[in-house]
Amino acid sequence: MRRRADSLVLAFSWLTVLPVRGPEDVDRDSAGRAIAFTPLVGLTLGGISAALLWVSIAAGLSPLLGGLIAVGASALLTRGMHLDGLADTADGLGCYGPPERAREVMKSGSAGPFGVATIALVLAVQAASLGQLAHQQLWWAIAVVPV
Template sequence: MLGGLRLALSWLTVLPVPHRDDGPAIDRTSGRRAITSTPLVGLLLGAAAAAVLWIALRASLDPALAGLIAVAALALVTRGMHVDGLADTVDGLGCYGAPDRALEVMRSGGVGPFGAAALLICLGGQALSFGALASGGQWAAIVTAVAAGRVAAVLTCRTTLPAAAPTGFGALVAGTQRASVCAAWSTVLVAGAVFAVPDRWWQGPVVAAAALALALGLTRHCARRFGGVTGDVLGAAIEVSVAVTAVGFLVGG
């Protein structure tokens, strides 16, 4: 597990964490361990986002601006990979043609109108929600929302979804997560979400479960459209789940 966590940190953050001192090249076994450890990375990133928000509010910044800074910090510390994956995935879903054509669009490197709109809506929702949650002192909700995205990454790599291509990041991690692992992390997230909305203990678990259900549906649709899962789909699942969870925690507040 420690080796998987180190690899997950080196893959998913800018932290200079060596994934191994000596050993074989990265393969699907090490990829499986890294994805299994991804929710732990989510907890660290969530705590970092909460810290950035606390500092920004202490500096008397507007909550919306504080939320934008926190989202920017998360994008920086994750090398923008998930944000890029969201844009590429939505552009791929928005194009016509066979799966190969969609994958070609996703690999093109540019951002089309569909991807740009997705970035605006998703990251804007995250920023405004983070700011509102922080101004209300819902620090556990912020950590939970960021962690929810990483649990969604585990679900994206469930055994029922193959890789869309024989090479690339998706080929290393797609189909590596057993149902028991997906269920375990989902249960931990839903249970932990009890503390997300203090005056309505039930709302956090409901929102977390709904966000994971949406991630399941999104990734299943992507796998049908693209012929499997790619690294971009992983990023899209992460960013959408974070946004949906954070917004959901504010409903009724």
């Protein structure tokens, strides 16, 4: 039972900014057990997004604005982990150079114009989609999206 609890805490410590402290020693087996808990982490993050969106709309904000708040909170709660990779990929694909140049651009650590534009577009689409799901009262779908 202790190993499951450690694995769950490890999954939250890897995938979120929530103030949990994972185990000190992480080996291949404990990492594998932690990965098995990632859907639960996603469901928790989705629940937080759904709650923020519901509160935003209940407070009189538009579904789109509530969606922007929910998407922004999700980015903060996950350290923007996937956004960074998305920006790097877009910059690499947009550099119009040979594969070596694309890899160099993707490793640079800075966000270029293609990365910034891609992130803005993706966040806008996510916010609009969450707002539309909220408008249709599909709260369960909002909670499941990150899974």
